[in-house]
Amino acid sequence: MSSQSAQGYVQSVDHFATRQRKPQEALYLLLDPFAGCPPEHPLGIAALSEALGSDAVTRVDCSGLVQDPECWPALVRLAKPGDAPTALAPLSATCAARESAATWHYVCGWLISDQPAALIAQHISQQCQVLHQPKPHGITAWFEPVRMALLRATLKNAGEVLGPVRSWLHPDGCGSCEVFERKPMAGELAVPEAVRATQHVAPQIIQLLCAWHRLSAVQHPHALWHFAGTSGLPENAPTHAMNLILKAFRQGLRDRADIQCMCLHMLMIHPLLLQHPTIQHDVEKAAAGEQRLADRFASYDDCTWSHIVAGLPQARSYS
Numbered sequence: 001m002s003s004q005s006a007q008g009y010v011q012s013v014d015h016f017a018t019r020q021r022k023p024q025e026a027l028y029l030l031l032d033p034f035a036g037c038p039p040e041h042p043l044g045i046a047a048l049s050e051a052l053g054s055d056a057v058t059r060v061d062c063s064g065l066v067q068d069p070e071c072w073p074a075l076v077r078l079a080k081p082g083d084a085p086t087a088l089a090p091l092s093a094t095c096a097a098r099e100s101a102a103t104w105h106y107v108c109g110w111l112i113s114d115q116p117a118a119l120i121a122q123h124i125s126q127q128c129q130v131l132h133q134p135k136p137h138g139i140t141a142w143f144e145p146v147r148m149a150l151l152r153a154t155l156k157n158a159g160e161v162l163g164p165v166r167s168w169l170h171p172d173g174c175g176s177c178e179v180f181e182r183k184p185m186a187g188e189l190a191v192p193e194a195v196r197a198t199q200h201v202a203p204q205i206i207q208l209l210c211a212w213h214r215l216s217a218v219q220h221p222h223a224l225w226h227f228a229g230t231s232g233l234p235e236n237a238p239t240h241a242m243n244l245i246l247k248a249f250r251q252g253l254r255d256r257a258d259i260q261c262m263c264l265h266m267l268m269i270h271p272l273l274l275q276h277p278t279i280q281h282d283v284e285k286a287a288a289g290e291q292r293l294a295d296r297f298a299s300y301d302d303c304t305w306s307h308i309v310a311g312l313p314q315a316r317s318y319s
Contacts, residue, residue: 159183
């Protein structure tokens with residue numbers, strides 16, 4: 001984690017807590033213990049209960065995801081209405097920056113609301129049911145940062161999900177934070193199956209983002225673009241990752257390792273690889289179970305990749 005990255009998170013949280021919050025609103029922090037946090041850390045649930053009082057910590061019932069209540073998300077009131085946030089706010093921002101490229105996120109975001117914590121926690125829990133994944137799969141942890149970014153990208157009226165939360169600042173999966181604003185409900189929330197399907201493959205999208213982040217730190221001879229941001233990823237990286245996974249799936253790939261391999265090569269070599277006849281043939285054989293893409297692509301040297309890239313049209317974006 002760079003100091004620039006941490007500073008950006010701290011500034012975003014400070015602006016959210018002091019400029020966007022109204023006097024009658026409290027500032028909340030949503031933490032997911034399932035992601036793990038050392039018990040001695042100041043942001044550990046026990047430490048927060050001791051520092052802020054037990055009434056400042058409210059659990060979000062996620063029994064459909066994990067049975068142990070100690071692993072349920074915790075909604076922590078960092079500041080009462082009219083009060084300035086304590087040093088825990090910038091500390092949580094630094095923690096979020098540190099895990100920006102992690103598979104699991106302990107810090108899920110900062111919320112402002114004039115409603116009591118119990119009502120907010122109940123609403124978050126209920127929305128896990130509303131946004132359930134395609135049957136027979138279970139409920140959705142929509143409050144996780146990348147899942148929320150995907151929800152915003154796929155659900156047209158996503159702002160209706162927030163209910164009693166007026167505004168939610170969340171890590172965006174690209175190395176910074178985004179503000180998610182509430183919209184008034186316009187009847188019962190309609191959730192298309194495509195939205196549920198995206199949430200079902202969210203773990204694959206998160207895995208791809210993590211690998212993309214690691215590879216972006218290394219110069220690749222065929223990479224079309226390099227980004228100067230703290231994460232090395234472009235804006236809307238979760239959406240690009242989602243679209244590439246869908247492309248691989250539509251080409252017949254079902255093995256998770258094959259899908260990841262294909263997507264990483266589209267990211268690091270050329271987004272339009274699937275248009276090349278040689279790659280199409282490789283994908284067909286992988287889809288039929290006759291080979292693994294990682295083994296096949298490992299046999300290609302730089303000269304082969306250069307020849308393949310030369311036969312493709314210019315790409316304007318990743319997806």
